[in-house]
Amino acid sequence: xxxxxxxxxxxxxxxxxxxxxxxxxxxxxxxxxxxxxxxxxxxxxxxxxxxxxxxxxxxxxxxxxxxxxxxxxxxxxxxxxxxxxxxxxxxxxxxxxxxxxxxxxxxxxxxxxxxxxxxxxxxxxxxxxxxxxxxxxxxxxxxxxxxxxxxxxxxxxxxxxxxxxxxxxxxxxxxxxxxxxxxxxxxxxxxxxxxxxxxxxxxxxxxxxxxxxxxxxxxxxxxxxxxxxxxxxxxxxxxxxxxxxxxxxxxxxxx
Amino acid sequence: xxxxxxxxxxxxxxxxxxxxxxxxxxxxxxxxxxxxxxxxxxxxxxxxxxxxxxxxxxxxx
Numbered sequence: 001x002x003x004x005x006x007x008x009x010x011x012x013x014x015x016x017x018x019x020x021x022x023x024x025x026x027x028x029x030x031x032x033x034x035x036x037x038x039x040x041x042x043x044x045x046x047x048x049x050x051x052x053x054x055x056x057x058x059x060x061x062x063x064x065x066x067x068x069x070x071x072x073x074x075x076x077x078x079x080x081x082x083x084x085x086x087x088x089x090x091x092x093x094x095x096x097x098x099x100x101x102x103x104x105x106x107x108x109x110x111x112x113x114x115x116x117x118x119x120x121x122x123x124x125x126x127x128x129x130x131x132x133x134x135x136x137x138x139x140x141x142x143x144x145x146x147x148x149x150x151x152x153x154x155x156x157x158x159x160x161x162x163x164x165x166x167x168x169x170x171x172x173x174x175x176x177x178x179x180x181x182x183x184x185x186x187x188x189x190x191x192x193x194x195x196x197x198x199x200x201x202x203x204x205x206x207x208x209x210x211x212x213x214x215x216x217x218x219x220x221x222x223x224x225x226x227x228x229x230x231x232x233x234x235x236x237x238x239x240x241x242x243x244x245x246x247x248x249x250x251x252x253x254x255x
Numbered sequence: 256x257x258x259x260x261x262x263x264x265x266x267x268x269x270x271x272x273x274x275x276x277x278x279x280x281x282x283x284x285x286x287x288x289x290x291x292x293x294x295x296x297x298x299x300x301x302x303x304x305x306x307x308x309x310x311x312x313x314x315x316x
Contacts, residue, residue: 004311017306019288024314028292035292044311046292052310053276053284062312068305072277078311092307114305141304148302155296168295 003078004063007089008044015096015114016089018044021052023060032249041216068095068114105129109138119146120177146182149175153189160242162201163209166193204234208243224250 008018020042022031028048035042054064055075063078065088073088074081099111105125113122122142129135149172156165169190176182192198211226227247234240277283287299297303 004309004313007309015306017303017308019308019310021288021310021312022314023312032292043293045288045294047288047290048292050288051274051286052288052312053274053286054310055276055278057312060312060314064310064312066283066300066303066308066310068307070283070300070304072279072281072283073307075279089307089309096306110305144301144304148297152296155294159294164295 002039004044005039005042009041011089011093012043014093016093020044020046021050022046022048023062029245029249029252030254032245033252034254036215036246036249037220037254040218065089065092067092068100101134103134106134106138110141113138113142113145117171117175118177119149119172119175119182120179123177123179146176150185150189157201157238160201160205160208160238160240162193162198162205162239166190166202169193200234201237201239204230204237204239204243207234208239208246211243212246220250 004018004020007016012018026034026048031046031048035046052064054066054072061078063074063076063085064072065074065085067073073092074085078085095110097111097115099107099109099115101107101110109122109125109129112118112125119142122138126135126138126142129138149168153165153169153172156162156168169186173183173186173190176186193202207230208227211223211230214220214226215223224247227243227250230243231240231247234243274286275284283300285300289298291298300308
């Protein structure tokens, strides 16, 4: 697991997604408690359990690498073949940057879409393509990418991560460029951050971020009292719910 | 009674056991990671299309 966290810190900005799948019985609170106390700087996605259709493993630790196009590239012990894993990851990150596909047009669209996250640019490139299977495929990828990023704005709010949600919304508005129908959808979402309820959430999240930063720096002692103080002013907010989950995890004994 | 529990457990396990698993070089069948503790709304494999994914299976106990 430390190797996954290290990979994530080094390569997430280049496009690597790291997922930790827990393989034994533990509640979400226990997992959160373990991560807070043992790996407070973890930024990998963490799931309490999942069936992943890669080769069955007889034990842990175990890891699998899936490529940009959903193909399984490697499966085995995470520390077993570090050079090979690194080479495979590097090759995939190069695909993210340069694009992939059988034609130069497809590579150009994917470089724009996944390498630069320039959704407006990708839309213009796709619009210029001749009708056919490739155009349909790339259009589907673009639509899915936009829908996923738009959905994440709301999801981050539901999770009490309003600062992240606002940042994602600003980024998406920039990324869609001048594509009018998307601007018309995202612009109101960004404006909604100025209403009183959103401002209350953002203010609470700024306070919570300071507490989270202290936890990441392994300064745990003052965190419970700081969260309790925050909860008094952030009642009935999504950030308050997140703060409460954090407090519960801090008070949960290690499994 | 024990038999009933065993049968029920096997029946519940069958759909998972029957699901196809990808070998190295093959397309991974669509699946969901479920609810992430710290997610951003992406949960299925297709939501991550365009990004390489390193999955680490681990345990606390």
